[in-house]
Amino acid sequence: MKRGDFLKTFGLGAASLPYLGKSLYQNTPTELVKPKKLKRGDTVAFTAPAGIVFDENDFTRMKEVMESMGLNVVFGEYVRERYGYFAGTDRQRARDLNRFFSDPEIDGIIAVRGGWGCARILPYIDFEAIRNNPKIYCGFSDNTTLHLALLHYCGLVSFHGPNGTSDWTDLTKDSFESILMGAEKFEYRSNSKVEMLFPGIVDGRLIGGNLTILTTSMGTDYQPDTDGAILFVEDIGEPVYKIDRMMTHLVRAGLMDKVNGFIFGKCTNCPEPGGANFPMKEVLMHHIRPLGIPAIMGADISHDPDNFTIPLGLKARLDADNGFFKLLEEPVVRGKENSPD
Structure with missing residues (x-):
């Protein structure tokens, strides 16, 4: 079946297809962009680009960890959503990420967890907006996809590090603070x-x-x-x-x-x-x-x-x-x- 016939058969007009951002992908940056360091009083946002956080106590704990470093905390609109094994639909998860990068009140972004799903939101991410609003993005595991995509499409230096649900041991917290708040050659x-x-x-x-x-x-x-x-x-x-x-x-x-x-x-x-x-x-x-x-x-x-x-x-x-x-x-x-x- 031809693509056009397929779309007609299943009622998928052009307007309903995902935005793939091909024009962005043709303009890969050649220079790296470092985000600004975090400082006490700044606001970090927690987003869920992939899997679900099932325990409500985890949200309380990640907020307390950030506040212990003098940081304010906000959570994504869809961070508690459920869609199969995802924390919301692909579009919802991408929407939170896009909003946080564009919001001038947000200074850094941290993934609540990994799991699976980051690759599915790539077609909906506004990489142009991210290029124009570079910020700290931190997470690991499935977030590897986002790190590679941010580096490739935006030239943005992002950070393979703890998720919100991580244990935040002394080593984990010291590394996070030294890198993102101390700007140290760690x-x-x-x-x-x-x-x-x-x-x-x-x-x-x-x-x-x-x-x-x-x-x-x-x-x-x-x-x-x-x-x-x-x-x-x-x-x-x-x-x-x-x-x-x-x-x-x-x-x-x-x-x-x-x-x-x-x-x-x-x-x-x-x-x-x-x-x-x-x-x-x-x-x-x-x-x-x-x-x-x-x-x-x-x-x-x-x-x-x-x-x-x-x-x-x-x-x-x-x-x-x-x-x-x-x-x-x-x-x-x-x-x-x-x-x-």
């Missing part, structure tokens, strides 16, 4: 045991996120450019053979060809297999050692309680010999009153 030293996969020290742009979501970005127009990157990944609930399969896909698709360094955070609730299998570390070494690039595993980038806040697109240095990495530039823009002497 040094990421994990509480967890970090293991070296391949030695060396290297500089590169931080690119990455959830491994499953990163893999599904392959072949899309927001597929990340990893040339010269320090690629970081994490995941949850995946058996080792699936991690192997996804890493193989990244290698075969050429995503690893010109990567400068590699950081595997953690695979939360990913049990080591028994019997005739490979442990996680060995699987990672299968893929990393042939590349000969500095690499570590076990960093606090994960679905575990400790979770660093990491700016996508910015320059960093990975010291695989000593198991840490650090920013080489300030992650956010300081206000004039906060500029260093």
